[in-house]
Amino acid sequence: xxxxxxxxxxxxxxxxxxxxxxxxxxxxxxxxxxxxxxxxxxxxxxxxxxxxxxxxxxxxxxxxxxxxxxxxxxxxxxxxxxxxxxxxxxxxxxxxxxxxxxxxxxxxxxxxxxxxxxxxxxxxxxxxxxxxxxxxxxxxxxxxxxxxxxxxxxxxxxxxxxxxxxxxxxxxxxxxxxxxxxxxxxxxxxxxxxxxxxxxxxxxxxxxxxxxxxxxxxxxxxxxxxxxxxxxxxxxxxxxxxxxxxxxxxxxxxxxxxxxxxxxxxxxxxxxxxxxxxxxxxxxxxxxxxxxxxxxxxxxxxxxxxxxxxxxxxxxxxxxxxxxxxxxxxxxxxxxxxxxxxxxxxxxxxxxxxxxxxxxxxxxxxxxxxxxxxxxxxxxxxxxxxxxxxxxxxxxxxxxxxxxxxxxxxxxxxxxxxxxxxxxxxxxxxxxxxxxxxxxxxxxxxxxxxxxxxxxxxxxxxxxxxxxxxxxxxxxxxxxxxxxxxxxxxxxxxxxxx
Amino acid sequence: xxxxxxxxxxxxxxxxxxxxxxxxxxxxxxxxxxxxxxxxxxxxxxxxxxxxxxxxxxxxxxxxxxxxxxxxxxxxxxxxxxxxxxxxxxxxxxxxxxxxxxxxxxxxxxxxxxxxxxxxxxxxxxxxxxxxxxxxxxxxxxxxxxxxxxxxxxxxxxxxxxxxxxxxxxxxxxxxxxxxxxxxxxxxxxxxxxxxxxxxxxxxxxxxxxxxxxxxxxxxxxxxxxxxxxxxxxxxxxxxxxxxxxxxxxxxxxxxxxxxxxxxxxxxxxxxxxxxxxxxxxxxxxxxxxxxxxxxxxxxxxxxxxxxxxxxxxxxxxxxxxx
Numbered sequence: 026x027x028x029x030x031x032x033x034x035x036x037x038x039x040x041x042x043x044x045x046x047x048x049x050x051x052x053x054x055x056x057x058x059x060x061x062x063x064x065x066x067x068x069x070x071x072x073x074x075x076x077x078x079x080x081x082x083x084x085x086x087x088x089x090x091x092x093x094x095x096x097x098x099x100x101x102x103x104x105x106x107x108x109x110x111x112x113x114x115x116x117x118x119x120x121x122x123x124x125x126x127x128x129x130x131x132x133x134x135x136x137x138x139x140x141x142x143x144x145x146x147x148x149x150x151x152x153x154x155x156x157x158x159x160x161x162x163x164x165x166x167x168x169x170x171x172x173x174x175x176x177x178x179x180x181x182x183x184x185x186x187x188x189x190x191x192x193x194x195x196x197x198x199x200x201x202x203x204x205x206x207x208x209x210x211x212x213x214x215x216x217x218x219x220x221x222x223x224x225x226x227x228x229x230x231x232x233x234x235x236x237x238x239x240x241x242x243x244x245x246x247x248x249x250x251x252x253x254x255x256x257x258x259x260x261x262x263x264x265x266x267x268x269x270x271x272x273x274x275x276x277x278x279x280x281x282x283x284x285x286x287x288x289x290x291x292x293x294x295x296x297x298x299x300x301x302x303x304x305x306x307x308x309x310x311x312x313x314x315x316x317x318x319x320x321x322x323x324x325x326x327x328x329x330x331x332x333x334x335x336x337x338x339x340x341x342x343x344x345x346x347x348x349x350x351x352x353x354x355x356x357x358x359x360x361x362x363x364x365x366x367x368x369x370x371x372x373x374x375x376x377x378x379x380x381x382x383x384x385x386x387x388x389x390x391x392x393x394x395x396x397x398x399x400x401x402x403x404x405x406x407x408x409x410x411x412x413x414x415x416x417x418x419x420x421x422x423x424x425x426x427x428x429x430x431x432x433x434x435x436x437x438x439x440x441x442x443x444x445x446x447x448x449x450x451x452x453x454x455x456x457x458x459x460x461x462x463x464x465x466x467x468x469x470x471x472x473x474x475x476x477x478x479x480x481x482x483x484x485x486x487x488x489x490x491x492x493x494x495x496x497x498x499x500x501x502x503x504x505x506x507x508x509x510x511x512x513x514x515x516x517x518x519x520x521x522x523x
Numbered sequence: 524x525x526x527x528x529x530x531x532x533x534x535x536x537x538x539x540x541x542x543x544x545x546x547x548x549x550x551x552x553x554x555x556x557x558x559x560x561x562x563x564x565x566x567x568x569x570x571x572x573x574x575x576x577x578x579x580x581x582x583x584x585x586x587x588x589x590x591x592x593x594x595x596x597x598x599x600x601x602x603x604x605x606x607x608x609x610x611x612x613x614x615x616x617x618x619x620x621x622x623x624x625x626x627x628x629x630x631x632x633x634x635x636x637x638x639x640x641x642x643x644x645x646x647x648x649x650x651x652x653x654x655x656x657x658x659x660x661x662x663x664x665x666x667x668x669x670x671x672x673x674x675x676x677x678x679x680x681x682x683x684x685x686x687x688x689x690x691x692x693x694x695x696x697x698x699x700x701x702x703x704x705x706x707x708x709x710x711x712x713x714x715x716x717x718x719x720x721x722x723x724x725x726x727x728x729x730x731x732x733x734x735x736x737x738x739x740x741x742x743x744x745x746x747x748x749x750x751x752x753x754x755x756x757x758x759x760x761x762x763x764x765x766x767x768x769x770x771x772x773x774x775x776x777x778x779x780x781x782x783x784x785x786x787x788x789x790x791x792x793x794x795x796x797x798x799x800x801x802x803x804x805x806x807x808x809x810x811x812x813x814x815x816x817x818x819x820x821x822x823x824x825x826x827x828x829x830x831x832x833x834x835x836x837x838x839x840x841x842x843x844x845x846x
Contacts, residue, residue: 352734
């Protein structure tokens with residue numbers, strides 16, 4: 026580790042009603058990977074937004090390369106060499122890789138854009154990162170992992186000294202994460218300072234040198250990664266959290282009735298001839314790589330996307346599901362992997378979101394029964410321990426974990442018996458994650474049946490009674506939890522790839 | 524200022540709406556100073572006559588904008604309603620009451636047509652309403668053989684419908700307009716339809732994935748708008764008697780201006796009926812004042828244009844601050 030190149034000291038920032046940052050300090054050295062950890066709402070993103078000039082700090086100082094600085098916008102920050110690689114990729118799918126990297130600052134030859142130089146410069150960047158991507162390729166043709174590498178290339182093309190990675194691994198496969206780590210280590214050896222935000226404890230141990238932990242907008246402490254344990258970090262983040270134990274055997278009796286049977290379902294390219302059964306009270310894990318067709322299968326069952334063929338039986342009865350409306354009528358609820366786009370209506374209140382699917386049950390004649398609606402919402406706020414000042418709070422003001430609870434409440438209010446949870450804990454912090462696990466187990470005990478799509482192996486083992494594995498749109502395996510091993514799942518998940 | 528905004532009464536009434544009411548009063552005082560006799564009944568009646576038909580247009584388009592859509596056909600469709608139903612009455616001897624129903628049905632038909640194309644065929648609302656605007660003008664012209672239509676005067680027994688606008692010197696129109704506005708506010712805030720319209724304006728896909736038939740509700744928003752346009756036509760002819768084919772465009776902008784000024788967001792998802800009512804009154808007073816100042820209608824066009832831009836800018840920047 027080299028000298029300190031970035032020193033944020035006593036940063037303070039308030040929004041109306043919220044003390045978002047309370048005298049937070051963070052220093053980053055040249056040639057280190059510095060983890061920034063904390064639950065959702067702890068203030069990590071706010072701190073990074075202050076650093077890159079999106080927010081103006083109320084007080085405190087930022088010293089960068091020995092000088093006091095204050096960036097006024099991300100462009101300023103970029104020009105000085107402080108860049109963020111965002112969790113959600115900001116790429117234009119229809120442009121080429123090179124065009125994306127140099128967007129807004131294309132090299133020119135007279136009035137024309139100098140395409141050749143742009144492509145050569147991109148190649149040089151990729152060489153520097155030791156990655157192999159064709160700069161002429163259209164961005165949308167790349168995998169998520171490759172797209173992220175382009176983001177990184179774009180970042181270092183600004184002569185970055187400080188690179189902030191905001192949950193870079195959230196959308197990547199294990200292999201892609203390994204590739205990412207090779208690049209990060211490489212950047213570190215080139216003397217850059219790297220701030221790494223992630224919720225995944227395993228990664229922190231593997232890739233980072235130091236860890237700074239934040240809680241509720243405050244600074245908790247900084248540790249040297251190799252001298253501390255996962256538990257140390259978790260304790261600093263949330264106090265003591267005890268995870269649900271992994272399941273050793275199925276909780277579902279052999280003769281439990283089948284509530285959902287899917288036969289030969291085909292929908293688009295991503296769902297090819299998928300068949301499976303879901304039993305009452307079961308948590309059925311869906312494992313596979315990103316792009317294996319699990320979300321597409323869920324959406325096809327739910328009627329969100331059209332299907333070409335296949336039959337769906339609920340409680341032994343064949344049903345026609347051509348729209349989410351049909352699916353909801355048949356007692357299916359779907360919790361999307363993309364909460365903000367497909368789960369909640371962020372500009373509306375918790376109440377309005379909670380009764381969205383079941384509004385018919387909350388009518389008094391032609392009018393909405395606001396009293397009854399409020400009662401049921403408050404009941405579920407209490408039951409799910411949703412953190413909010415009131416039921417009238419707009420969902421946009423809630424943290425990710427609490428938004429997820431609002432979506433769950435929506436299906437509980439509707440009393441759906443079959444729940445499809447698509448990456449239920451994505452982007453959710455450790456504490457809230459465990460609450461959601463507990464909740465899922467409780468729901469299963471109450472006789473609800475759950476399909477859980479998850480890319481996290483630990484989650485699959487922790488929750489599933491049975492595991493379906495998909496690869497490239499096909500079901501490639503089905504395992505009982507007793508017989509499942511990580512190797513067996515990975516083998517089936519990559520079966521058709523070779 | 525912050526303290527004033529947090530006052531529970533102010534919160535209930537809405538800070539923006541209080542400001543708008545102030546604007547309305549200031550405008551009234553200003554015109555009264557500039558124009559001798561403006562404070563008298565005749566100018567107020569003039570402004571109100573304008574406010575009725577514009578108000579119904581504006582109430583209608585509030586629902587459409589709440590879904591995140593837009594309707595640029597309301598003005599010409601209103602003229603189409605007035606022309607065809609009036610022509611039926613004057614040339615084919617259809618009774619007044621039936622003609623009024625015809626007017627509403629034509630508006631409703633256009634609304635359903637627009638809504639169907641937008642919701643089920645997913646044609647962008649901008650395009651649909653532009654096309655409908657021209658279709659409305661064309662159909663009306665063909666039907667009336669490109670002649671203007673004059674509705675019966677109040678002395679005429681068939682002119683009884685004018686009592687809907689003004690009975691003697693009593694402004695019945697205002698009572699009816701406010702009554703319909705109250706009904707609209709109830710529909711928007713207390714019914715399933717209103718709830719879904721506002722929610723789908725914010726995030727259509729999330730509402731659809733909650734098992735809601737978003738297409739149906741979206742179409743109904745346009746249909747309700749159409750029905751209100753049909754009613755607007757009745758109040759237009761009740762106040763101004765004559766309708767000419769080929770016109771009506773300018774009322775689109777004025778109705779939309781009234782709506783966005785009142786706090787309905789062009790992005791969809793939030794709407795205020797009370798705001799729309801005040802917005803409409805401001806626009807109507809403005810047009811009466813400008814005429815009284817002996818300026819031309821063109822001045823008003825410019826000012827309405829500016830109002831739309833300022834109102835939308837205020838909404839956009841308020842949203843940005845929130846995020």
